[in-house]
Amino acid sequence: MTQGKLSVINKSNEGSSLALHPPSYQEATAGGSPSYSGSYLDEGEMFTQFSWDDLNIRRTFVRKVYAILALQLSFTLAIVSLFTFCEPIQDYIHSNPEWYWAAYAVFLVTYVTLSCCGQLRRRFPWNLILLVIFTLSLTYMTGMLSSYYNTKSVMICLGITVLVCLSVSVFSFQTKIDVTSCQGVLCIMCILFFICGLVLSLILPFSHVPWMQALFAALGAIVFSMFLAFDTQLLMGKKRYSISPEEYIFATLNIYLDIVYIFSFILQFFGNRE
Template identity: 65%
Template sequence: MTQGKVSVTNKQTNGAQEGTMPAAPPSYEEATAGTSPGGSGYYYGDTEMLTEFGWDDHNIRRIFIRKVYTILLIQLLITVAIVALFTFCEPVKYYIQTNPGWYWASYVVFFVTYLTLSCCPGPRRQFPWNLILLVIFTLSLSYLTGMLSSFYNTRSVILCLTITAMVCLAVTIFSFQTKIDITSCQGVLFVMCMTLLFCGLALAIVLPFGYVPWLHAIYATIGAILFTMFLAFDTQLLMGNRRYTISPEEYIFATLNIYLDVVYIFSFFLQMFGTERD
């Protein structure tokens, strides 16, 4: 899960040296820092693009953020529509629950497209393949989320959708307004990821011998907190005035991360507060 969150770079700031003595020329390491395409997720030329326009250009930043949230809104509308169809339409609900093969096929498509968009900069940046892959990813994850929702009570689904919307809105506003740099808290996120992983492994081992409600509740609670923090982390990557930023070319990658955070938050809330159908 955390493999996809690697396309960030340190912001480089060059301050003028005070005093009457002229500034010393930069060393070779300083002059070439951040230009390697291997570790930063950039192609050759990304540094020049950022230097020419820069994150200091508020117009570029606004266009980038607007593009990300426009695509994200379309993704969420598609997901909500599919969840509503699978929840309220009884024939569709019966069909998907009695044909689990479509679930596993959607999971494979979701996993392949996620790895492609996360780990392959070429398809992620090349139009129109990036949008085609993003549409396939959105439909597959929406199917998975809709099928999960079909096993819960309709009121529970509506309640969890409302809670998710309120939490995501509050986290987004907080991330834009706060002076706390959440992008520098990778250690906390890593520890929580490991905790979630071990809880998931324990749940998978214990589940065949009997359902353990309290262990499942702990797992869902940690997952909801973790992806709420990831939502704040990914939101601040868009802003450009934090320790870590994301390239304006990576609007597909940024949208992918935030959309995945929102869907996982809803899924964990559904496991925490949802009531299964009889």
């Protein structure tokens, strides 16, 4: 008889549990999503300490970033080649330096906007429009810099830049070293780079110091090569920090900027002025 009462109680408990309402969406997703080993990112966050378990999301994100990056670099290469080989264009941009400063102002405005305004950076088509304007301004600045060097130097430095970027990217893909956890080293290198640039800017108006300019260019190439490894591992994920798949514009912006700066500093270090 006791067993009969227990069975009745168990059946009633089962019936009451079945009668409960299903969990809400917030309750169901409170423990994390199947694609991430942690909770969802807030809207203002772009970095996470959680690795990606869904390879399809990561592969789609990486393909999108490198497709946009390939278009940017192809356009930049075409403009640099045009500014290097075409003498009438060289004469025009050398006689109108105000276009360089206008491009520099546009570069700063678009870079700060894309870096600081998360809502605008993720809103189509404004994110792509700003990225195009950013690419145009930085391409003009790079092309004007290249126009002051002879053609052979520019071609050699382009080849060196390709080898450096490929080596750093392959290293970032294959290595077990977590570059994303080395923010302290990057911060120290940036401080040294800033101090060297500040000293150089104070000395240049009074005298020409070739060794200090070479040191500044070499330090800049090293710093931005480290940033390229850092940004590549943020893009690939599976490290301590990774970038959100929604931030494909920000990821493209950083890697493109790293590559262009690496070329600029290599050109200043190895190039011969006309």
